[in-house]
Amino acid sequence: MSVxxxxxxxxxxxxxxDIARRQRHLLTYRALLExxxxxxxxMQTLTAALEYLAVIDARAEQPLRSSLVISQGASRLPRTGFFECVERLGRFSGPSDGVAAASWHASEVVRVFEFSYPEECIS
Structure with a gap:
């Protein structure tokens, strides 16, 4: 399906x-949808847009801004599809629901918070 x-x-x-990055907080998929x-x-449209952004960031060798979007559930991690995407991009390898995923995600979020994205990447 094309979105x-x-x-x-x-x-x-x-x-x-960008606002979330500057305020150093995470967004839920639901909040972004609203x-x-x-x-x-x-949801499929949002997922496709976040995956596209991950590709853009990976190609530019930047931290993945899409890591700022998480599920509302207890895990407070992105959905499984996010980890599948970052695995395809060569950024993470392993199960999407384990300690390694949580640790990688936490460190990627810190990298996003600390990175200054070029203006053309923001708007």
Whole structure:
């Protein structure tokens, strides 16, 4: 399935992630869905956009901004698909629900918080 978002929605996503990065906090998928008002299927659209952003960041050898988006559940980790994506990008290897995933995610979040993204990557 092909999903598309508008330039305004893409810019909104980048802006939400930049605010979260500067405030050093994480966002839930649900919060992003509510703020961005993506077209249906909204979760698939958001997932595709976050995976695309991960590819952009990986190619630029930057920390992955998509790591700032987590599930509401007790794990406080991104969904399994995030870990599958970062494994394809060569950034992480292992089960998505274990200690290694939680540790890698925590260190990636710190890297995002401490990184200064070039302006053209933000908007």
């Amino acid at each position: 598309r978002i508008s330039r305004q929605q893409w810019d909104g996503l980048l802006n939400e992630l 703020r961005l008002q993506l077209p249906t299927p909204a």
